[in-house]
Amino acid sequence: MGNIKIHIPPFKTQGIKSKLVPLIKENVRIDNSTLWIEPFMGSGVVGLNVAPRKAVFADLNPHIICFYNRLKSRELNSCMVAEYLHEQGALLAERGGEHYYHVRDKFNTEHDPLDFLFLNRSCFNGMIRFNRHNEFNVPYGHKPRRFAKAYITKIVNQVRHFEKMLESNDWIFLCQSFEKTIAMADENSFVYCDPPYIGRHVDYYDNWDESREIALLKCLSKSGVRYMLSTWDFNRYRNNPYIDLIWGACNKITQEHFYFVGAKETNRNMIMEALLTNYSTREEANDIASEHTAYGQMSLVFD
Ligand SMILES: C[S@@+](CC[C@H](N)C(=O)[O-])C[C@H]1O[C@@H](n2cnc3c(N)ncnc32)[C@H](O)[C@@H]1O
Incomplete structure (x- = not known):
């Protein structure tokens, strides 16, 4: 049984994607010349672990962006x-x-x-x-x-790791809405989107509804770049209707995720997380499926 090390950023956020990092890394398509664009940065855990050479990180929440900008300067x-x-x-x-x-x-x-x-x-x-x-x-x-x-x-070690990444890469941090961030993409960009899940959060910087989700699809389609979108597929009560309604043309990879509401073991809930891509991961699908199973046998080590 092997270990996969996940670098954790100094901030915690709702919907942090730490446990999905291995699957995301496995399926993004980037090289050293790609501009990584992350319009919904949140904690930054995905970009931090994908570790692109060049990146634009953005979020509507000004406070995390301000923290990372001060670290950079x-x-x-x-x-x-x-x-x-x-x-x-x-x-x-x-x-x-x-x-x-x-x-x-x-x-x-x-x-x-x-x-x-x-x-x-x-x-x-x-x-x-x-x-x-x-x-x-x-x-x-x-x-x-x-x-x-x-x-x-x-x-402090989490901050230190972020500092190191800032020294060796060309990363910028912007407080702006996703439309502006996606408009910065060129043909050599890869966009990873992790918007709020519709109806899940109630927060001033984190409002999301169907019209926003449609606007996101339009922006991504207009940009013509390769993208990956994180969303949820189903839980024990229902399916996510927007996968077919809005993202029907995308390819889908899934991974189970368990989370707790409160401290009790009985309050363990399952959600099937989905990664949607506008490029084919089908050729690799069999490998991914077996690696996916293998992830279940590996321990994720969070620093
Ligand atoms: C699900 S969280 C991202 C989590 C992140 N991937 C992580 O692993 O920590 C969604 C983020 O989108 C931001 N957000 C909400 N609406 C936005 C918008 N219109 N444009 C840009 N960011 C937005 C929120 O502030 C929040 O940080």
Whole structure:
């Protein structure tokens, strides 16, 4: 049994695709000259692991984009993250929720990306949610000792890995909607899209409905580039109707994913994740199917 190492970025997001990374990597079509375009960056875990030489990462959420831009310009670095988390972690241990809400109020007026990282790692369930006034409104996760030494080291190493990738590659980060990002594609680009799942999220930066999904298809078709789209195929209650309605011309690869709602083992839910592509993966389909089974026997190691 082998291991597949997955690099985890410093931010957690809903719908993070860490477990799908091996299947995505196996099926994207890029080489050293490809411009990787990721219009729905979220945490950035996919691009971080695909590790393209040239990339455009974008998202409507300005705070993750700001964090990575500051890392790129070196206004921010892993040592500053370590120092900040030690300081704020000690205050959280001492004052608990009072300190969490103090940082949340401060972040909602000053928008310091370090405060965003602190909130993301100490809020309830690592959620990212903003109200319509653009205010981060996730409650406290009730773990005053959240920033133990080992946990800080883990986050700092995640930041350090991102720093290394920024040094050796040509990556840019933009806060903009997907239409503008996809319009940047040329014939040597590959677009990986992971839009919000319709009806799944309620968040100011993360609104999605059928008209958005159709607009996305139109943008991708107009660009004429190779693309891959992440979506869901079915769960135990229903099928995703948009796969046939909107993405019927695409090829589909699937992988089961289990997630928990709350802590109880009985609340384990299955969703069949789907990768849709506008290029054929059929020739490789048999290999992929067997590798796919093999993934089930491999352990994914998250750093
Ligand atoms: C499912 S998440 C992406 C998760 C990411 N692939 C990961 O593994 O962490 C969808 C992202 O799309 C962003 N988003 C929502 N609407 C958008 C839009 N119109 N244009 C660009 N980004 C958008 C959200 O802010 C969110 O970060």
